[in-house]
Amino acid sequence: MASFSVITSYFVLIFIFSGDLSAAAEFDFGTLTLSRLRLLGDAHMTANGSVRLTRDIGVPNSGAGKVLYSTPVEFRRPGNPSPASFSTFFSFSVTNLNPSSIGGGLAFVISPDDEYVGDAGGFLGIMGGETARNGVAAVEFDTLMDVEFKDINGNHVGLDLDSMVSAQVGDLDTIGVDLKSGDQVNSWVDYSGPNQSIKVYVSYSNFKPNEPIISANFDLNKYITNDSMFVGFSGSTQGSTETHTIEWWSFKSSFDENTTFETLAPPQATAEKSNPPPQFLAPQASNSSNTNTTSHGRCHNRLCRDGPGAVVGVVTAGAFFLAFCVFAFIYAYNKKFKGDEKNNNLGSDLIKMPKEFSYKELKLATKGFDSGKIIGHGAFGTVYKGILPSTGGVVAVKRCSHAGQGKTEFLSELSIIGTLRHRNLVRLQGWCHEKGEILLVYDLMRNGSLDKALFESNMVLSWHDRRKILIGVASALSYLHQECENQVIHRDIKSSNIMLDEVFNATLGDFGLARQVEHDKSPDATIAAGTMGYLAPEYLLTGRATDKTDVFSFGAVVLEVVSGRRPIETGGGVGNLVEWVWGLHREGDLMAAVDPRLGCEFNEAEMRRAILVGLACSNPDPMGRPSMRGVVQMLLGDCDVPIVPRTKPTLSYSTSHLLLSLQDSVSDLNEMITLSTTSSENSFSGGGGGGGVEIVMVS
Structure with missing residues (x-):
C-alpha cells in the first residue's frame, strides 16, 4: 500500500477538457495517476515510477509490451478538415543486460484500441505479421537492423504509417546518439494538423535541437480509423534481454489552427546526484509575460499611493542588498584566490x-x-x-x-x-x-580505436576505410613534424591511440608522452617510452626520440593495418610483424602480407604501394626513412615510393658511436633513470660505458 501511494503521488492527472472547444488533451508523468495508464503485455512499473516496456527474460526468448494513456485523445472532428495538432516530449533509455542481446526497439504510437499488443522482434509491439493492422501511426526508435523492413542500420528513427517499412528514416549515427548506450535519450515529436507536417527531434540534451532528425509531410486523417485514438509507447526484444524504459512523458494537443506549442522539456536535473530521477517543471501559463507586466504596474502604482515612506523603505532595502552583494563578491573572490594558490597556480x-x-x-x-x-x-x-x-x-x-x-x-x-x-x-x-x-x-570518436576496429569488431574494416585511416594519420604526423611552430614528437604512435569517428575518419590522440622541440635541434635523451613492436631500434638504444622514430612507429601501424596482424604476436603467430613482412619482401611474396579477411576486395596497386611505404618507414637506419610529408604523397599516389631493398638494411651504428650516444644519454638523464619497474611496465636493458641503462616501455 505504501509503494502504491508513492507511485500515485509521482503520477497525478492533469487531463483537461475545458469549455474551449479548440483544446483537446494535456497531461504528463509528473501529474498522472496510475489508473490513467494502461499496461499491456510485458509493460510494468518500476520502483522509481518509470515504465518499462520489456522484461528481463532469458535469451533466446522474445517479448513485447505497451503502455497507453487510458483515455483516448480526440484527433478528428466532424466538419473540421484538419486533424489535431500535437506535441509530445519523452525521455527513455535502452539497456542491454546480456552481451548476446541483438536488439528490438521502442516506438511512440497512436493506436485505435487499448487491448492489442503487436508482435515482438522487428514489429516493436506496434503491429503483427499475421494480420495487417490499419489505423496505426508510430515513430520508431529501432535498435535492430531488420532486412525484411528495409532498415538502414540498428540505430535509427523511423516514421511508420500502417507499415513497419518506415516512410522516412533518420540515421542517429549522424547526430552522435546511440540508442543502446544505456544513457537517457530525449525526443520531441511535433505534428501540425493545418500544415500536415511532422518533425522529430532527438538529443541527449534537455534542450531541443535546432534541426529535426525527421521532417515529413502526411495527412494524419488517412492513417487513423477513429476520431479518438490512444497514445503511448510499445517496445520489443528479439531473443535478447534488452530493456526499454520510459523515464518521462508529456503530451499536448489542440484543434486551434493558430496554436503554437511551448516546447516541452524537463527542468534542470537534481544537481547533487550523478544519475538523477526525472524531475520536471510544471507547465507555465501562456500569458506569463502579461502577468509579469501587470504585476510591475501594480507595484509602481502602489509606490505612488503610499508616498515617500515606501520609497525610503525601498532605498534602504536596496542599500542593504547592495552591501550584501559586495560582501558576497569579496568572500567569493578571496575563496577563489586562495583556491588558486592551493592549486599551485595551475x-x-x-x-x-x-x-x-x-x-x-x-x-x-x-x-x-x-x-x-x-x-x-x-x-x-x-x-x-x-x-x-x-x-x-x-x-x-x-x-x-x-x-x-x-x-x-x-x-x-x-x-x-x-x-x-x-x-x-x-x-x-x-x-x-x-x-x-x-x-x-x-x-568522443564513435567507432573507438583502430586496434578495436581491426581485432575486436565483428565487422571487417574495408580497404577503402583502412587506406583513408592511414592517409589521415600520416597527414596529422606531417603537421606535427613540419608545420607546427615547434616540432612535436608524439613518441607513442600505435593503433590504440588512433581513434575513428562514425565514418572512419582517423584522429591521432593521447599526447601524454609527446615532446616539443625546436626545428632542426637535436632532442634531449629521455627514458625510452612506448609500446614494443612500434619502437625504433635507435630509440631503444639511445633514448633520443626524433621525427624519424615516429616514422618507424607509423610504418609498424601501416603493416598492422594492411595485414590485420598485431605488431607482436605470440602463441604460434608471426612473432615480430615488421620482421615477418621484410621476410616476405625478400622472398618476393609481398602480397602474402594482405589481411585474408579482405578477400579480393581491394585495389592491388594501392595495397602494394601501402606495404612498401610501411617497409620504407620501418627501415632500421633512420636516415633511410622518408619524411611524413613524403609518406602522405606516396599514399595518395602523388609520388613514387623509393626503392625498398629486398634485404633488410642494418642499423648503421659503430661501437664507438653507440657508446658515446649512451654516455650522452646517461649524462642527460641523470636522476631521471629509474632502476625499477611497475607491474604495468616492461623493461629492456642495453649495456654501454661499463653500466646498464634500463629503458622503460609503457604498455
Whole structure:
C-alpha cells in the first residue's frame, strides 16, 4: 500500500477538457495517476515510477509490451478538415543486460484500441505479421537492423504509417546518439494538423535541437480509423534481454489552427546526484509575460499611493542588498584566490585551454566515473565516456592517474594538444583541476580505436576505410613534424591511440608522452617510452626520440593495418610483424602480407604501394626513412615510393658511436633513470660505458 501511494503521488492527472472547444488533451508523468495508464503485455512499473516496456527474460526468448494513456485523445472532428495538432516530449533509455542481446526497439504510437499488443522482434509491439493492422501511426526508435523492413542500420528513427517499412528514416549515427548506450535519450515529436507536417527531434540534451532528425509531410486523417485514438509507447526484444524504459512523458494537443506549442522539456536535473530521477517543471501559463507586466504596474502604482515612506523603505532595502552583494563578491573572490594558490597556480598555466569544466559537471557526465563508462586506458590515465548535462554532448573524459608522474604527463599533454589544430588530431574541448584531480575532455570518436576496429569488431574494416585511416594519420604526423611552430614528437604512435569517428575518419590522440622541440635541434635523451613492436631500434638504444622514430612507429601501424596482424604476436603467430613482412619482401611474396579477411576486395596497386611505404618507414637506419610529408604523397599516389631493398638494411651504428650516444644519454638523464619497474611496465636493458641503462616501455 505504501509503494502504491508513492507511485500515485509521482503520477497525478492533469487531463483537461475545458469549455474551449479548440483544446483537446494535456497531461504528463509528473501529474498522472496510475489508473490513467494502461499496461499491456510485458509493460510494468518500476520502483522509481518509470515504465518499462520489456522484461528481463532469458535469451533466446522474445517479448513485447505497451503502455497507453487510458483515455483516448480526440484527433478528428466532424466538419473540421484538419486533424489535431500535437506535441509530445519523452525521455527513455535502452539497456542491454546480456552481451548476446541483438536488439528490438521502442516506438511512440497512436493506436485505435487499448487491448492489442503487436508482435515482438522487428514489429516493436506496434503491429503483427499475421494480420495487417490499419489505423496505426508510430515513430520508431529501432535498435535492430531488420532486412525484411528495409532498415538502414540498428540505430535509427523511423516514421511508420500502417507499415513497419518506415516512410522516412533518420540515421542517429549522424547526430552522435546511440540508442543502446544505456544513457537517457530525449525526443520531441511535433505534428501540425493545418500544415500536415511532422518533425522529430532527438538529443541527449534537455534542450531541443535546432534541426529535426525527421521532417515529413502526411495527412494524419488517412492513417487513423477513429476520431479518438490512444497514445503511448510499445517496445520489443528479439531473443535478447534488452530493456526499454520510459523515464518521462508529456503530451499536448489542440484543434486551434493558430496554436503554437511551448516546447516541452524537463527542468534542470537534481544537481547533487550523478544519475538523477526525472524531475520536471510544471507547465507555465501562456500569458506569463502579461502577468509579469501587470504585476510591475501594480507595484509602481502602489509606490505612488503610499508616498515617500515606501520609497525610503525601498532605498534602504536596496542599500542593504547592495552591501550584501559586495560582501558576497569579496568572500567569493578571496575563496577563489586562495583556491588558486592551493592549486599551485595551475589555472594560469592552462589559461589558453579551450574551456574549464567543473569537477561536478564531469562527475555527473560520467555517472560518478562509473567503471561501466570506461572506454580505454591511455598513458597515465583512464578514459571514460560522458554526456555533458548542459549540452547533451558526448565526450571522452581522460582522468589523470594520481601518481606524480601522471600529473606531469597530463600537464605536458595539455600544453601541447591545447595549441594544435588539425582535422586528424583529436580535439581537446577543455580541462578540469579540482579535488586533486586533473581531467581532460575530448571529442568522443564513435567507432573507438583502430586496434578495436581491426581485432575486436565483428565487422571487417574495408580497404577503402583502412587506406583513408592511414592517409589521415600520416597527414596529422606531417603537421606535427613540419608545420607546427615547434616540432612535436608524439613518441607513442600505435593503433590504440588512433581513434575513428562514425565514418572512419582517423584522429591521432593521447599526447601524454609527446615532446616539443625546436626545428632542426637535436632532442634531449629521455627514458625510452612506448609500446614494443612500434619502437625504433635507435630509440631503444639511445633514448633520443626524433621525427624519424615516429616514422618507424607509423610504418609498424601501416603493416598492422594492411595485414590485420598485431605488431607482436605470440602463441604460434608471426612473432615480430615488421620482421615477418621484410621476410616476405625478400622472398618476393609481398602480397602474402594482405589481411585474408579482405578477400579480393581491394585495389592491388594501392595495397602494394601501402606495404612498401610501411617497409620504407620501418627501415632500421633512420636516415633511410622518408619524411611524413613524403609518406602522405606516396599514399595518395602523388609520388613514387623509393626503392625498398629486398634485404633488410642494418642499423648503421659503430661501437664507438653507440657508446658515446649512451654516455650522452646517461649524462642527460641523470636522476631521471629509474632502476625499477611497475607491474604495468616492461623493461629492456642495453649495456654501454661499463653500466646498464634500463629503458622503460609503457604498455
